[in-house]
Amino acid sequence: xxxxxxxxxxxxxxxxxxxxxxxxxxxxxxxxxxxxxxxxxxxxxxxxxxxxxxxxxxxxxxxxxxxxxxxxxxxxxxxxxxxxxxxxxxxxxxxxxxxxxxxxxxxxxxxxxxxxxxxxxxxxxxxxxxxxxxxxxxxxxxxxxxxxxxxxxxxxxxxxxxxxxxxxxxxxxxxxxxxxxxxxxxxxxxxxxxxxxxxxxxxxxxxxxxxxxxxxxxxxxxxxxxxxxxxxxxxxxxxxxxxxxxxxxxxxxxxxxxxxxxxxxxxxxxxxxxxxxxxxxxxxxxxxxxxxxxxxxxxxxxxxxxxxxxxxxxxxxxxxxxxxxxxxxxxxxxxxxxxxxxxxxxxxxxxxxxxxxxxxxxxx
Numbered sequence: 332x333x334x335x336x337x338x339x340x341x342x343x344x345x346x347x348x349x350x351x352x353x354x355x356x357x358x359x360x361x362x363x364x365x366x367x368x369x370x371x372x373x374x375x376x377x378x379x380x381x382x383x384x385x386x387x388x389x390x391x392x393x394x395x396x397x398x399x400x401x402x403x404x405x406x407x408x409x410x411x412x413x414x415x416x417x418x419x420x421x422x423x424x425x426x427x428x429x430x431x432x433x434x435x436x437x438x439x440x441x442x443x444x445x446x447x448x449x450x451x452x453x454x455x456x457x458x459x460x461x462x463x464x465x466x467x468x469x470x471x472x473x474x475x476x477x478x479x480x481x482x483x484x485x486x487x488x489x490x491x492x493x494x495x496x497x498x499x500x501x502x503x504x505x506x507x508x509x510x511x512x513x514x515x516x517x518x519x520x521x522x523x524x525x526x527x528x529x530x531x532x533x534x535x536x537x538x539x540x541x542x543x544x545x546x547x548x549x550x551x552x553x554x555x556x557x558x559x560x561x562x563x564x565x566x567x568x569x570x571x572x573x574x575x576x577x578x579x580x581x582x583x584x585x586x587x588x589x590x591x592x593x594x595x596x597x598x599x600x601x602x603x604x605x606x607x608x609x610x611x612x613x614x615x616x617x618x619x620x621x622x623x624x625x626x627x628x629x630x631x632x633x634x635x636x637x638x639x640x641x642x643x644x645x646x647x648x649x650x651x652x653x654x655x656x657x658x659x660x661x662x663x664x665x666x667x668x669x670x671x672x673x674x675x676x677x678x679x680x681x682x683x684x685x686x687x688x689x690x691x692x693x694x695x
Contacts, residue, residue, distance in 0.1 A: 332368055333393040333396075333419070333421075337415075339414055344373070345409055347375070347534055348402070351377040351384050352377050352379070360446065363399035363400055363440060365397065366419065367398075368395045371392065373388050373390045375387075376448060378446050382526065382562065384530070397442035413430065415430045421439075424439055425437065451546045452548070455516070458545075459513045459545065460511075461543045464543055468498070468528055468531065470507060470659045470660065470661075471487065471507040472525055474505050474506060475487060476501070476502035486566040487500050489523055489552075490520045494514070495512065496513045500525075503571075504652065505690040505691065507688050508686070511685070519547070520570065522568065527563035534561055539557065540556035540558070544556075552565055578668070578675060583640065583642050583644065583667075584640045584668055585613055585638070585667040587635055587638070589657055589663060592665060595633045597650075597654065599633065600623070600654070601631065602623040607651050608647050608693055609623045609650040609653075611647075615641070618637075620635075644669070646672045652690050660683060661683070664681070665679065666680065666681060673692065673694060676690055676692060677689055678690060
């Protein structure tokens with residue numbers, strides 16, 4: 332193999348692929364990135380056997396071929412080269428890297444020793460706008476559980492309906508759901524590992540594609556942009572039927588500014604050494620008090636400008652659950668919809684249709 336490409340293109344491609352290399356000690360080849368000529372360019376690939384990434388970068392191909400080399404070594408080297416043309420040449424299972432004033436050699440492995448990344452037949456693509464998908468991931472994935480015993484809720488639900496994709500994540504204490512408009516004719520529910528979804532968000536944030544395509548097989552899913560493919564296994568199992576617990580009617584609505592609620596929650600959180608408990612007390616027409624206390628530290632009490640409609644009362648939340656939502660919702664105003672202190676409440680925004688955040692109160 333002999334190719335010439337820019338340091339900038341190499342750096343971008345390695346930034347996409349190298350994160351998947353998992354530091355394996357039992358199978359060292361998983362620490363490598365595969366470099367291979369393909370489709371008139373240079374294809375960079377990495378996998379941890381659960382998820383794989385392929386990305387293509389522009390280059391001049393003088394000789395076909397490939398090699399896999401340790402990802403960290405190659406990334407560190409390329410990141411420290413000047414923004415210049417880089418020549419990559421293979422020679423006796425070594426990769427030679429040359430610029431106008433630099434030359435080095437990295438020991439590698441033959442390309443056929445690199446694990447295969449599953450290929451999914453590209454038929455009947457589901458299309459979604461890249462920016463909308465990236466935003467939906469940030470607004471939902473944080474609510475997924477970190478659980479090895481309950482793999483279903485450690486992933487993100489992708490529920491495909493006619494012209495609609497509903498993404499949902501839950502840890503059984505809170506639930507985030509976002510609906511997106513898509514182009515498809517498939518009705519299907521899939522559970523995707525959170526790590527793969529988080530990696531997808533990074534790819535969508537770095538790419539130039541306006542649209543992402545989605546393909547899937549029986550146990551794999553692939554997200555494809557103009558220059559990158561991410562393939563992941565699916566999680567087997569039945570996702571909880573969360574629709575049954577989402578309330579349809581409420582006794583109280585509280586409209587307020589998102590930044591003021593966020594500030595109040597962070598301030599109250601200073602005095603929640605154990606339990607993260609923060610109390611909201613509300614009363615028509617405009618009273619909302621957020622308080623917390625600690626026997627060791629003291630107490631906090633803040634009154635926030637708002638509009639309260641409905642019954643008076645109080646409810647206790649884990650303040651971190653509220654802050655997680657506020658940090659990603661991206662709207663100026665939010666609304667609490669509350670039944671009572673023992674029932675799940677909704678935090679949503681009238682400026683963000685299709686988004687629902689359900690949070691369970693803390694019962695004392």
